[in-house]
């Protein structure tokens with residue numbers, strides 16, 4: 001997995017707790033949870049960093065830079 005650079009927040013935005021954990025993963029599987037359609041590579045789902053608050057359970061996902069680089073030009077995504 002490549003290095004990810006999401007914002008560094010040491011406090012949970014939901015409960016104010018400080019028990020945050022993180023890992024990296026893929027934004028989908030062949031069977032479920034395709035979070036970033038069109039932003040991965042051929043046969044590879046986009047990479048995300050996942051952060052979880054151990055106090056309240058809030059889960060946050062951050063798209064990897066490679067996925068963000070494709071976002072503005074992807075036909076699957078429209079700006080709000």
Ligand SMILES: [Zn+2]
Nearest residue numbers: 012015053056
């Ligand atoms: Zn929390």
